[in-house]
Amino acid sequence: MDKFLQLTLTGxxxxxxxxxxxxxxxxxxxxxDVINFAQGDFLxxxxxxxxxxVTQVGLPWSLAVLATMILAVALGLVVERLVLRPLIxxxxxxxxxxxxxxxxxxxxxxxxxxxxxxxxxxxxxxxxNISIGGAVIPADRLIAIVLAAILLILFSLFFRYSRExxxxxxxxxxxxxxxxxxxxxxxxxxxxxxxxxxxxxxxGVLVANIIGVSGVVAGIGLRVFPVVILGGLDSIPGAIxxxxxxxxxxxxxxxxxxxxxxxxxxxxxxxxxxxxxxYGLFGEVRIERV
Amino acid sequence: xxxxxxxxxxxNDVILVLKGMSLEVPQGxxxxxxxxxxxxxxxxxxxxSGLLKPEDGEVTDGEILFEGExxxxxxxxxxxxxxxxxxxxxxxxxxxxxxxxxxIAGSYTRTDRQNVRGDxxxxxxxxxxxxxxxxxxxxxxxxxxxxxxxxxxxxxAKPKLMMLDEPSLGLAPLLVQEIFNIIKxxxxxxxxTILLVEQNARLALDVADYAYIMENGRIVLDGEPETLKSxxxxxEFYLGLNEVGARKSYRDVKHYKRRKRWLS
Numbered sequence: 001m002d003k004f005l006q007l008t009l010t011g012x013x014x015x016x017x018x019x020x021x022x023x024x025x026x027x028x029x030x031x032x033d034v035i036n037f038a039q040g041d042f043l044x045x046x047x048x049x050x051x052x053x054v055t056q057v058g059l060p061w062s063l064a065v066l067a068t069m070i071l072a073v074a075l076g077l078v079v080e081r082l083v084l085r086p087l088i089x090x091x092x093x094x095x096x097x098x099x100x101x102x103x104x105x106x107x108x109x110x111x112x113x114x115x116x117x118x119x120x121x122x123x124x125x126x127x128x129n130i131s132i133g134g135a136v137i138p139a140d141r142l143i144a145i146v147l148a149a150i151l152l153i154l155f156s157l158f159f160r161y162s163r164e165x166x167x168x169x170x171x172x173x174x175x176x177x178x179x180x181x182x183x184x185x186x187x188x189x190x191x192x193x194x195x196x197x198x199x200x201x202x203x204g205v206l207v208a209n210i211i212g213v214s215g216v217v218a219g220i221g222l223r224v225f226p227v228v229i230l231g232g233l234d235s236i237p238g239a240i241x242x243x244x245x246x247x248x249x250x251x252x253x254x255x256x257x258x259x260x261x262x263x264x265x266x267x268x269x270x271x272x273x274x275x276x277x278x279y280g281l282f283g284e285v286r287i288e289r290v
Numbered sequence: 291x292x293x294x295x296x297x298x299x300x301x302n303d304v305i306l307v308l309k310g311m312s313l314e315v316p317q318g319x320x321x322x323x324x325x326x327x328x329x330x331x332x333x334x335x336x337x338x339s340g341l342l343k344p345e346d347g348e349v350t351d352g353e354i355l356f357e358g359e360x361x362x363x364x365x366x367x368x369x370x371x372x373x374x375x376x377x378x379x380x381x382x383x384x385x386x387x388x389x390x391x392x393x394i395a396g397s398y399t400r401t402d403r404q405n406v407r408g409d410x411x412x413x414x415x416x417x418x419x420x421x422x423x424x425x426x427x428x429x430x431x432x433x434x435x436x437x438x439x440x441x442x443x444x445x446x447a448k449p450k451l452m453m454l455d456e457p458s459l460g461l462a463p464l465l466v467q468e469i470f471n472i473i474k475x476x477x478x479x480x481x482x483t484i485l486l487v488e489q490n491a492r493l494a495l496d497v498a499d500y501a502y503i504m505e506n507g508r509i510v511l512d513g514e515p516e517t518l519k520s521x522x523x524x525x526e527f528y529l530g531l532n533e534v535g536a537r538k539s540y541r542d543v544k545h546y547k548r549r550k551r552w553l554s
């Protein structure tokens with residue numbers, strides 16, 4: 001029973017981080033119909049910037065987080081301005097291809113600055129364990145859950161009630177009609193990319209805090225694909241629930257069956273979902289009026 | 291209020307669609323722009339609202355003046371802020387947003403946000419049917435309701451000039467009548483100037499104060515609706531009537547095919 005509780009808690013924290021990364025995917029997809037293959041590398045960049053700020057610049061960690069967030073916004077805006085904007089109006093598939101190129105580029109930049117060897121992350125979250133009902137959970141993981149939950153709630157409200165959020169969804173639905181409302185599509189894209197970059201950078205910091213900084217951090221981007229496919233590419237609740245399901249699934253298979261399989265199971269789920277429910281659990285079904 | 295002088299529009303650098311198009315929309319009036327398919331009516335509206343760019347179109351000659359200011363080099367969001375709102379052909383509601391969110395999207399450029407709530411209620415007064423469906427996803431509304439929503443969305447921007455591109459498209463005759471009555475009411479009650487593009491010439495001529503007829507990228511005829519209604523060519527080609535005013539029979543068409551006099 002203890003083992004079950006322990007696995008559940010670990011799964012939930014992994015799920016919370018997955019959900020954060022998935023949120024970035026969903027945001028970009030919702031606003032521009034683009035699947036961003038560079039999302040994992042945004043994590044990597046965030047983690048390394050934080051690492052650089054704390055150990056190399058010597059900032060206290062609160063300032064370092066702030067600086068990381070600001071730089072992440074800048075990164076999102078630059079990527080949107082230089083890479084994505086020239087492609088407005090081009091077929092979606094070419095934009096998606098470009099994000100794959102962007103992924104290699106970011107990874108190369110990071111390794112040319114910081115090298116490829118993994119390093120321990122400066123522990124900025126008190127490294128103590130908290131026990132909940134017999135199971136032990138490190139404090140950093142608990143913070144990950146709380147942070148993920150807060151961000152996810154904020155974004156859900158943003159898309160439902162705020163003018164900018166509604167404008168973003170409107171742009172995703174029909175770009176030209178959005179233009180005719182006076183909505184600036186460029187601004188919407190810039191907003192989507194910078195929010196995605198910030199959430200990814202924060203997730204990157206949380207991940208690095210748990211596993212250290214190295215190229216492995218970017219791998220989370222790949223592990224999040226089953227999450228967004230399961231939850232639905234354009235659904236924020238889907239990102240949360242998909243993240244939790246995949247997180248739990250990974251730790252349960254890891255704990256009860258064996259370590260190697262835990263990485264495979266999410267992709268089996270991915271294939272099953274694509275066969276049965278191609279829009280995911282909460283994805284928007286294309287509306288066809290007959 | 292709005293004036294187009296000798297406007298030329300080219301798509302993709304090669305296709306000349308508007309060839310010296312001129313027209314004028316006076317403040318507070320309803321002006322109708324009629325013409326067959328491909329005449330360039332929608333292009334004219336897009337040239338005014340700045341929506342040509344995403345389609346690779348460009349105003350290459352002439353000028354578009356709104357309240358005395360050149361607007362043809364400005365982008366769409368600026369033009370909307372200036373007070374021109376285009377209701378696009380084919381309704382184009384945001385399918386995955388509900389009715390109220392569609393209306394909020396329409397109010398995007400408004401600076402007086404505190405009045406938006408009240409204006410949504412104002413739209414519901416024009417279109418009570420939308421009020422019943424305020425939480426419904428717009429994609430599942432009927433065609434008529436979607437057209438109402440598209441017009442309501444335009445109302446939310448409080449434009450000085452509303453341009454409607456074929457509001458009758460694909461709607462039942464009774465609904466078309468209802469929509470046209472509401473357009474007339476908007477013109478009278480809100481004082482909104484209206485530029486109406488239509489295929490349904492009879493209805494458009496009934497509500498308009500002035501009308502232009504377009505063919506091949508330029509204006510070929512214009513005048514008061516009453517004058518146009520009695521023009522033999524208009525009767526023949528747009529209203530489907532013969533010289534005496536009766537409906538045409540196919541035998542007459544076979545017997546003598548009238549040429550459009552203005553083309554020669």
